[in-house]
Amino acid sequence: MAAALSQLDDETVRGMAIGAVFTDYAGKINCLDFHRKEDLLVTSSDDDSIRLYNITSATLLKTTYHRKHGADRICFTHHPSSILCSSRYNLESAESLRYLSLYDNRCLRYFKGHKDRIVSLCMSPVNDSFMSGSLDHSVRIWDLRVNACQGILRLRGRPSVAYDQQGLVFAVAMEGGAIKLFDSRSYDKGPFDTFLVGGDTAEVSDIKFSNDGKSMLLTTTNNHIYVLDAYGGDKRCGFSLEPSPNVINEAAFTPDGQYVISGETTFLMDIPIHDTVNVVIPCVDLVTIACWNSHIGPITALKWAPRRAMFATASTALTFWIPNQPNSS
Template sequence: MTALSELNDDIVRSMSVGAVFSDFGGKVNSLDFHRTADLLVTSSDDDSVRFYDTTSAKLVKTTYHKKHGADRICFTHHPSSVVCSSKHNLDNSGEFLRYLSMYDNRCLRYFKGHKERVVSLSMSPVNDSFMSGSLDHSVRIWDLRVNACQGILHLRGRPTVAYDQQGLVFAVAMEGGAIKLFDSRSYDKGPFDTFLVGGDTAEVCDIKFSNDGRSMLLTTTNNNVYLLDAYNGEKKGGFSMDSSQNATIEATFTPDGQYVCSGSGDGNIHVWNINNEPTKVACLDSYIGVPTCLKWAPRRVMFAAASSVLTFWIPNDAKPGLESGGLNSEV
């Protein structure tokens, strides 16, 4: 298997679909890789949560959540537990967030407090804390071990949240293109820095930090992608993707921080080398329409892209399997 340390322009250009999963009953609205286990989880509009083994490209388990639905999703540190946001019966129960065990299909805890749908989730990489951003214009900080909210930030507009890869800092994007950085140990003291993405007042729908903590990636609701210096907020690159009705896109760093990949309304996946000046190195046909979910695996030369279909992408020379065959069969 190709090692991450070997990633280069030629390998990125060779990335192609190695597995297809097309049995969803609706659009995939969120996906997440586990940080240390070779697992992927998806949530979709058919109210399903699905686990995949990324080494063998096999669907491991499917659970349905008809009462609450499945909206945003992220792994906890345990490989069979996730945090999932709800989209049904919110006014009745207030159960906007659930801590789920996929091992025995149990809800371990409900988290109540938000008044509107949760649109952003981020799990701390170092402890049991996680954050949620909601259309009620608040960010809440939680602990998996406790039902009660541990902290709350009131903001303007739709908030989007992300921890950095060391868990020391978190970013909150808000109305008007403002990005506020907080020390995760003393967030109650307010932000220690604020960046403004000049010229674009669209809401930010996704934030990611690079593994080295040097860069941030912002994706906006009007399908613009911005590469920022995480230390001073300087804009290092901006990419305007084609728009698509009722679809937002997602962008992702490669684990080595050398490349940025983004979906687009034109149905392609665009890739830039960002070592110095961002340079377009690939334009890959997604084969699935507009890929609204896109993430690179943290420890593999592999990424996942999804619309109403989920695809695993690997270097062309890695076929027919990542480690053991079966990657080309449609499920």
């Protein structure tokens, strides 16, 4: 179903259409993640389910239920059948983060320490380190092989965390539009750079690096989207979405870093290209080049597949979007 990713262009992305829809969820989908190297996608939902899909055949491979803890934030580890999942219930027990095997439905390890809901979770692309950001105003750094937390960053506000694609740098967004960059090998020395998203003091709900490491994508709790230069912190472009009640929008880069997808209805926006050498780039609007409506409800999560001409959106259903295949005569 999902074709290998070739060079994206406006015609290809405008022609994206629904390829498959899975409507058997009994609650909204909280989070979804693609495996970096395998054609797999995992989702977590308010119905306490975790579901694993093959994206090339558009098939559901496995469903597990987690009634005791629920399923909130979720991401793959490097192994295709192992995931990290944060809890929705029993947070006072400190069992707020779990390392799960989908192969035999076992909990391999609990990571204890957070005292409130985890709102950001990401795996290092190069080793067994991962990070979690919680409403308890902390970011914790972990290792899959060890129960104990490896490091704690105390901060103000709602934290959002992300590794760059080489795993050398991670970013932490916090209250007041501050973005702090850390060397992942020596984060205990403090940030090596700090950016301020000037003019917008809303909390950052999500942060992502582009694959080439040159750009960062910020989504705020008041539905603003910014693309920043990852080296200097300058705003390259920005966009505002219509707010949806009780929904925090997510945005994502395409693998080539040239487009951003986001939305309630899903927008795909072209990033203006500038010469970034020794110039100050004025913030300009992202240019909307496509808009789709799945008519299923507000989008609660979305991502573009790392190696495929495909993206997935989530609401109370999961939708796979692929290039429209013209009818052959």
